[in-house]
Amino acid sequence: MSAPLLTSRFGIDEGWKLAIAERAGAYEVARQALTGRQPAELREEVKKANIRGRGGAGFPAGVKWGFLNPQDGEQIYLVINADESEPGTFKDRSIMDLDPHRLIEGAIISCFAIDAHVAYIYVRGELAFSVSRLEEAIAEARQAGYLGERPFGVDHAIDVHVHSGAGAYICGEETALLNSLEGRRGEPRLKPPFPAVKGAFGMPTIVNNVETIAAVPNIIEMGGEAWSALGRLPGDGGLRIYGVSGHVKNPGLFEAPVGITMRELIDDYAGGMLGGRPLKAVIPGGSSTPVLDPRRKVDAPNEDHPLHKWHGRSEIDVPMGVDTYRALGTMLGTCCAIVMDDTVNMVEACRNLMRFYKHESCGQCTPCREGTGWLVDVLDNLCNGRGKPEDVDLLVNISNNMMGNTICAFADGTAMPMLGMVQKFREEFMDAAAHGLPDGVRHDDSVRGSVEGGA
Amino acid sequence: MAFALTPEREQQVDEILTRYPERRAALLPVLWLCQRQNGWISPDVAEYVSKRLELSTAIIQGVVTFYTMFFDEPVGENVVWVCRTLSCDLRGGKAIQDHLERKLDCTVGHTSSDGKFTLLKAECLAACGQAPMVQINDYYYENLNVKQLDRILDAHATKGGEAAAAEFSTFASFGTPCGSNGGAVTSAPPPPSKEAVRVASQPPPAASDPPPAALDPPPPGTTGDES
Numbered sequence: 001m002s003a004p005l006l007t008s009r010f011g012i013d014e015g016w017k018l019a020i021a022e023r024a025g026a027y028e029v030a031r032q033a034l035t036g037r038q039p040a041e042l043r044e045e046v047k048k049a050n051i052r053g054r055g056g057a058g059f060p061a062g063v064k065w066g067f068l069n070p071q072d073g074e075q076i077y078l079v080i081n082a083d084e085s086e087p088g089t090f091k092d093r094s095i096m097d098l099d100p101h102r103l104i105e106g107a108i109i110s111c112f113a114i115d116a117h118v119a120y121i122y123v124r125g126e127l128a129f130s131v132s133r134l135e136e137a138i139a140e141a142r143q144a145g146y147l148g149e150r151p152f153g154v155d156h157a158i159d160v161h162v163h164s165g166a167g168a169y170i171c172g173e174e175t176a177l178l179n180s181l182e183g184r185r186g187e188p189r190l191k192p193p194f195p196a197v198k199g200a201f202g203m204p205t206i207v208n209n210v211e212t213i214a215a216v217p218n219i220i221e222m223g224g225e226a227w228s229a230l231g232r233l234p235g236d237g238g239l240r241i242y243g244v245s246g247h248v249k250n251p252g253l254f255e256a257p258v259g260i261t262m263r264e265l266i267d268d269y270a271g272g273m274l275g276g277r278p279l280k281a282v283i284p285g286g287s288s289t290p291v292l293d294p295r296r297k298v299d300a301p302n303e304d305h306p307l308h309k310w311h312g313r314s315e316i317d318v319p320m321g322v323d324t325y326r327a328l329g330t331m332l333g334t335c336c337a338i339v340m341d342d343t344v345n346m347v348e349a350c351r352n353l354m355r356f357y358k359h360e361s362c363g364q365c366t367p368c369r370e371g372t373g374w375l376v377d378v379l380d381n382l383c384n385g386r387g388k389p390e391d392v393d394l395l396v397n398i399s400n401n402m403m404g405n406t407i408c409a410f411a412d413g414t415a416m417p418m419l420g421m422v423q424k425f426r427e428e429f430m431d432a433a434a435h436g437l438p439d440g441v442r443h444d445d446s447v448r449g450s451v452e453g454g455a
Numbered sequence: 456m457a458f459a460l461t462p463e464r465e466q467q468v469d470e471i472l473t474r475y476p477e478r479r480a481a482l483l484p485v486l487w488l489c490q491r492q493n494g495w496i497s498p499d500v501a502e503y504v505s506k507r508l509e510l511s512t513a514i515i516q517g518v519v520t521f522y523t524m525f526f527d528e529p530v531g532e533n534v535v536w537v538c539r540t541l542s543c544d545l546r547g548g549k550a551i552q553d554h555l556e557r558k559l560d561c562t563v564g565h566t567s568s569d570g571k572f573t574l575l576k577a578e579c580l581a582a583c584g585q586a587p588m589v590q591i592n593d594y595y596y597e598n599l600n601v602k603q604l605d606r607i608l609d610a611h612a613t614k615g616g617e618a619a620a621a622e623f624s625t626f627a628s629f630g631t632p633c634g635s636n637g638g639a640v641t642s643a644p645p646p647p648s649k650e651a652v653r654v655a656s657q658p659p660p661a662a663s664d665p666p667p668a669a670l671d672p673p674p675p676g677t678t679g680d681e682s
Contacts, residue, residue, distance in 0.1 A: 075476075084581045085578075085579060085581060086579070087540045087541055087542065087578070087579040087583070088541070088542050088579070088583050089579075089581060089583065090581045090582055090583045090584050090585075090627070092581075093581050093582070093627045094627040094628070096627075097626040097627035098626075098627055124581065125487075125522070125524045126524070126536075126577075126580050126581070126590060127581065128593035128594070129593065129594065129595065129624075129626050130626075130627075133626075161474045163483065163484070164483065164484065164487060165483070165522070166483055166486070166487070166522035166523070166524040166525050167522050167523035167524035167525075168521065168522050168523065169578065169579075180483065181480060182477065182479060182480050183477075183479040183480045183481065183482030183483060183508075183510075183518065184479075184518065185517055185518055185521040186521060186522070201475075201476050201477055201480075243583065243584055244584065245542035245545070245546075245583035245584050245586060246541075246542055246545040246546070246583075247545055247546075251546075251583070251584040251585070251586070252584045252585075252628065253584060283541075287540075287541065287579075336583065338541055338542050338545070338583070340545060344545070349541060352539075352540065352541045352544055353540075353541055356540050356541075356578050356579065359578055360578060362521075442544075442549055443541070443544045443545045443548075443549070444544060444545060444546060444547045444548065444549060444550060446545075447545075447546050447547050448547060448550055450547075450600060451546070451547030451550045451551065451587065451599070451600045451601065452547075452550050452554075452600070452601055453600075454600025454601065454602055454603065
């Protein structure tokens with residue numbers, strides 16, 4: 001197992017305080033970067049690091065930075081997406097709560113590298129505690145002269161502000177986030193123009209996830225190539241923070257190289273299945289990523305297929321990477337898995353998630369606003385014994401008509417997991433259409449005793 | 456009576472305005488300040504914000520109604536958000552909601568008759584590894600079972616929200632890999648100070664195991680003001 005990098009200070013008592021974080025190396029890389037290196041060099045290191053965006057889409061961060069091309073008089077902004085809301089995902093909160101100075105150090109280096117003077121950290125409104133941690137840390141960094149007019153004595157003013165959201169999943173979509181930052185309803189913008197051209201306040205803007213920015217000090221310290229080599233897959237570098245929730249013995253966060261398998265994550269990191277029950281399904285990287293079924297085998301007989309090496313093996317034995325998971329028909333997403341044992345009814349689990357999307361659709365585009373509600377209506381009918389076999393195909397039909405027909409990717413993020421569920425667990429949907437759900441079905445039978453009878 | 460922020464919060468508004476190149480961008484932070492003072496965004500709060508930020512009240516209403524955390528009607532002294540998205544539901548979210556409804560004698564979306572608690576259903580609160588959980592006011596309470604929840608609610612009712620948070624609330628924790636050779640879990644040493652971080656995740660209660668009595672250490676201080 002690799003030595004932890006992103007989480008190396010998580011275990012330090014009061015590691016969120018500047019003096020303590022500094023004793024463990026905080027701000028040393030930022031000092032060296034600002035005083036001794038050129039912005040272009042720093043950008044090059046991030047590019048060589050092959051760090052795929054940690055917010056879910058997996059776009060290479062260094063390439064994104066390369067899209068900046070400011071015109072005369074334009075100011076560049078860095079916006080850090082801490083609107084962590086994708087169901088199943090809880091990694092960014094740990095960085096903000098336990099090592100906020102790593103994020104601020106990453107923001108300082110990144111601002112210097114992309115020629116920004118202001119960074120906004122957009123934190124979801126529910127995380128009031130994380131906001132207070134960040135604000136205290138920013139005040140300390142400002143006091144120490146690491147933020148402000150001349151950080152580390154260098155003539156490149158940098159300031160970081162925290163902006164609190166107020167409860168809206170869609171604000172994790174980068175253009176909705178920008179609208180929310182500007183004091184508007186969090187409705188996504190039509191693209192192009194992309195944020196790198198016209199983002200916050202109409203200016204060129206880079207929007208990166210918390211974990212991506214928090215990795216920048218490590219990347220600069222060890223060099224982009226070395227960081228990239230930490231990952232086990234080509235073009236997908238580094239370590240990342242994996243999360244596991246649901247029916248495992250030891251749910252939580254684990255730092256590991258890119259490219260471990262889902263089986264390793266569940267068995268070796270998360271301690272295996274709760275109560276030794278069989279694994280039924282796992283949603284790999286947040287609720288928008290199509291479900292994996294351990295019974296299914298990779299079908300890649302052709303040698304040119306990117307997954308040929310894993311032909312005939314279970315889906316959960318494919319290394320977790322942005323490209324490998326795309327080839328598998330799912331997405332790596334936020335790398336936070338939701339694990340379900342054999343007590344879970346997949347139609348009911350699916351209804352739970354579709355209710356989430358219905359609640360969170362911003363309502364701007366008709367296919368999404370109406371489609372999410374319609375999916376829930378059909379699933380309600382199936383669950384309540386009022387369904388028909390045709391309803392299962394109706395779920396597919398609605399999903400197909402949502403995909404690609406909206407301003408942002410929310411509708412796709414609803415339709416893809418819906419389609420995955422029907423594709424992989426069709427027999428359960430057909431059962432529900434015939435009989436409704438079995439009596440008294442719920443998701444938490446494995447743990448109810450301890451929740452209801454606990455001390 | 457017309458709404459006005461306290462002089463201290465007025466100063467905060469002035470500082471907030473310096474963070475952004477446009478006045479309007481201060482809208483969410485200023486609404487937060489107002490809601491912390493007033494409990495909800497009443498029509499006279501909207502009127503005040505409209506004058507302070509030079510925005511029409513229609514714009515303010517549009518924003519307030521978009522975000523679930525801004526209340527456009529009065530709420531109880533404490534607001535309890537119970538997470539019912541999948542990760543929590545797999546670990547007992549429904550049992551937690553059922554218990555809350557019985558204990559507070561009100562259903563989701565309503566306020567207890569003594570006005571102490573408003574119960575609301577939340578969508579994923581980014582605490583999936585510590586499920587089931589609730590948010591009460593500004594704080595998270597994780598790895599819950601019903602008895603622990605009772606203690607937390609009682610502390611809110613008798614000692615107030617900040618005291619309850621200092622005693623019971625939780626912040627992010629981090630798991631230690633169990634290793635591939637047997638799956639032993641390192642459990643957390645006793646916290647060296649009241650503000651200590653849990654360095655290793657405690658194994659969650661398996662159906663047959665007794666659940667851990669002590670949860671995460673409390674966070675220090677307060678994040679904001681009591682409304």
